[in-house]
Amino acid sequence: MMRWILLFVSALALTSATYASDSSEGLALFEQHIRPLLVERCYQCHSAKAEKVKGKLWLDSRQGVAKGGAGGPVLVPGQPEKSRLIEAIHWTDPELKMPPKEQLSAQQIQWFEAWVKLGAPDPREPVAGAPVVAEKRGMDLETGRKWWAFQPVMEISPPVVSDESWVQRKTDQFVLAKLEEVGLKPSPPADRRTLITRAYLDLTGLRPTYDEVEAFAKDDSPGAYEKLIDRLLASDHYGERWGRYWLDVVRYAEDNPTSEATNPPYGFAWRYRDWVIGALNQDVPYDRFVKLQLAADEMPGTSRQDLVALGFLGAGPVYHKDGRLSKDVIETLCNDDWDERIDTVTRGFLGMTVACARCHDHKFDPITTKDYYSLQGIFASIVQVPRPLAEVEPGVEARFMAAEQRLFYLSYVANLMRGEPGSKPKEARQKVERFAAEIEQIKQEMSFLKDKHPEMYAQLDQLGRPPQPYPDQPTTRPVLQVASSQAPSTQPGRRRGAATGAANAVAAGNGRRGGRGGSTAPFFQAVFDAGTYVDGSDPDLTMIDIHPGEARDMHVLPGGNVARPGDVSPRRFLAVLSKDDATFHDGSGRRELAEKIFTDGKPLAARVIVNRVWAWHFGKPLVATQSDFGAQGEKPTHPQLLDDLAARFIANGWSMKWLHKEIMLSAAYRQASHPRDDAMAADPTNRLIWRMSPRRLDVEAMRDCILQASGTLDEKMFGVSMDADQPGNNRRTVYARVARGRLNNLFQLFDFPEATMHSPGREVTTTPLQQLFAMNSAFMQNQAAALAKSVEKRPQGADRVRAMYHQVFSRDPSEEELKLAADYLSAGGTTEQYAQALLNTNEVLFWP
């Protein structure tokens, strides 16, 4: 810091003396021409924003220009002929040609000369917050290793509290100690009706029935609440509720942001969603749960069913890569895809914002570009393809997956060139025919699958769509003939069907099966290890080139620029968390990454998931920035509680169900949620947990509870998706389709996150458009009609109203509510209108 200040001061002293010029002509020249040229042609290497500043020269402030670079001053105001900057842009000295790639135009050079002649006036101050001379900021490794979130977690003996009678679990002592520090009392326990409703909503996303509430309210046996928690944790609805939370973390969706020819929808993604639900119901330990999603196929002893976990990677978002784009553009798009994986894995599982280090070392955390590109190598060494559900010999499966990828891609490029040959039709045709021949050849090679695995052959056949034959090609087996004879046929051609080349390309794109509907074919979205390269050798067609079984180590890309690769950064884990220098060698390295997350990264991984689970239970995390445990993140409100719970979570085998129970049995969790004046004044946002935080239900619980209240909820589990607002779709919302292209209207209305990227946590809003949905949508009106119909056999009056209250709120109406109902219904209101009013009350959407 001191050094920085000194540099700054000396630079200032220098400049104010040298650059007093304020020639308005010169300033105008500077603004109009010089500044844009500096920004565009010089800043890349000579500014605080540069990845690596060249020649210790900063041209982004007056002070930087004045100071000059490693070779001394670059500018003598008023004397262009003595200024090295001017010499450099003239390219007269072969050792000093700037900008190095392309010389400035004669006009531009003249502007620079004129500007220097006018005294080189320059109004720029150092970029706010940045030193004149940008030294490396952020945290070095040594300091970083001491960062709180990376320290081992240990069980902690809890602080002494004065009101020990309140304490139910160890957790409570940490909570109470903080409250007592500021003289706050916890809230009284919630009443039993509230408590059972809360527990149901929390663990299942549904309400208890009236009878369940009443039974629980009357059961004052000491173990009643614990038994309730056990029962709910054993319910299949638990996985449906908590699986959906996880799906936000892993940005689950069934298509791509644009879903074009090279990034069609994922027809089998729903199987991954079902796997998540099932795994949570089985209480698969969290460490294993995550590892399976990264590397199930590389973990010994894993069942075929658990390979479906690979959908996390297999259905990750990718951008369309139009083969007509340049190599640099395609490489950048690939980098964007890999960046998404790095971001989701590091923020999602480790609470680290590693993606910040794509262009430069992390500005605040001990993460370098080397770390970033080490991880990138892993994701550049895997390829997304569907894999068969059935067990097949590993050698066959490997060939199958490579064939899938190749056929899909060949179909894309062949149909692209066939439909849009551009201005070199002859060359285009040669390529199309070469691709078509390869498609046919691969199919032939794989035809041995026809007998034993017909569904696998069908998948290949569908992926490998030959292009439309040319008019002068024969119609029967056109491609084979071309391939074998190599001679242009003279037979007159006939068009097969009306599909154009472009339409074929789209059809081939959807060839992963399913399109919007999802497919029940026996495959799942997955990955296999193969190095992904971009082949730019053909100027008219940039190809993706896959090397199965190979892995890539990537170059650091300063500034994220694919055209300027730096040093190779071998695949390995984040340096700051690593206990050794081990690099990854097993295939892509994703299994090793998964292992490292739970060995070297164990304390961090545990803190991050415990914090998330806490937040889903309490509506408020202990670390407010749930996916950023770094220097820019928030510190925990209860650090000891977080550490102790994380340590015990690990000791209990990373069992999520253990964690839920531990949290829910606490007195803190069982508090009432009512506001209290004293506490609202002292801690309005409930950071100290003096009550349960009341909140609006998320869209899933809201929709499911309304379906449940109207009696139309379809509890069938699993299977292909339907749109959430599709008429007749009465299934739980977790089974609704999630699109990256365009979010479902209902989801968009109610704060569902965009599934193009990891979501650290939802923000809940309350908007008028939501209320238009409540008042006027067909969905709500249908539910009201169903609710009214379910009570129509009962006599009008209090009995009917009571029945509706039981269904909607699982409680009896009060006298006042009965009177309101009677008044409304006797003044002409219909049962249906009344039913909709009940469904639209705040109480329905409220987490008590």
Next chain:
Amino acid sequence: MAVTNVPSRRSFIQSLGAGLGAVGLMGILADQSRAASSAALPVHRFGPHIAPRAKHNIVLFLPGGPSHMDMFDPKPSLAKYAGQRPDVVNLRTERTTGGLYPSPFAFKKYGKAGIDVSELLPKIASIIDDICIVKSMYTFNPTHTPARSLFHSGNIAATRPSMGSWISYGLGTENQNLPGFVVLGPGGGGGPGARSGFLPARYQGTGFDDSQTRPEAMIRDLRNRQLDAPTQRRQLDLIQSLNRSHEKSFGEDEYLEGRIQAMETAYRMQFEATDAFDVQAEPAAVREQYGSSPFANGCLLARRLVERGVRTVHVYYGPGQPWDDHSKINRNLRQRCPDMDQASAALISDLKRRGLLNETAVVWGGEFGRTPVSESGDGRDHNPYGFTMFMAGGGFKGGFSYGQTDEFGFRAVEDRVSIHDLHATLLHVMGLDHEKLTYRYAGRDFRLTDVYGQVMHDLLT
């Protein structure tokens, strides 16, 4: 449900109009005394209060990439060297291209500054003195999807918030009964132009279908198909009495209170939005000026909406990307320009007549331009190296032409303006400093302009 932001009095105020127009954060910050007791908002750092020149922003977006050499940027050299392929035009584009292709359209000079406009755009030519033409735009990607994303959000990745969302986030809206950021397009606006990305969902653009003219066809669930207004009011009164007694027994709560208010707003919106979105309520003479295409409806709606306090309106000329003229440019542009020309010009004149032009910044353009070299003989390929956009009102100079492309119109060479510069300038006229309008996400402060962009003061009065 986990919430990233603590619900607080302030977030409750914000959410009232949300989705939808949040009350501007500036307004909220100004209202701090009232909100002093509640928790901190997430870290926002807003710029010094630049005096805003515009309160509203309308973007007329022509997806596909309209051809600048056939509309605003005449290049006689194209005719002189027709069919030839000098080295300077060997720039990589999306597809293979041929020789130089002269514009089939005649140009004349218009307005006090003698600005070139082609015969395709007589109506825009007639109001050229209200327009600021920039002929030296450039962008970074030759493909529609990334280039469009760049245009709307400053980045090719499909995850960043759009400029409309940024403006909503910075300024909120003036009318609580209407969305603060509206995107109009045939089939319903949406896509990257409406995206809120990592900004809270309430800053997302709300899409409406401007190929419809009835408000209830444009706004989902605007009408109650079962109840008339008095019956609906009675039902709402019942809901609110139940809500009130629930809130009374529970205790004062921001969500409970917020929803009671939002229901009232929604009830009123059924009638107010009906008015705002009803283009048929316009006098016949006005409607005739705009024309009757979806784009004309969109332009007319844009005026009605900004008139009622909507902050930002984007109008898409769609569906799809009609301005993607890879072939038959002569025929296509003659067919497609008239309604675009008429509606664009009508909007600007109409805003002016109502005194709204000086407080509304209008931006016109596509994601890139087209090549001077031919594709398929009579079309043009994508050109990110140089193209034309125009602005009007909201502090932009009228009758002003800025920047130049090279001899053939391929590359912007003089006074180059990037998309980030455009964004910086647009935020500036709206009163926002593009370097200070930031949002903390994933560990860093993001900007619409990332690390780029400068305000183009030359374009401003």
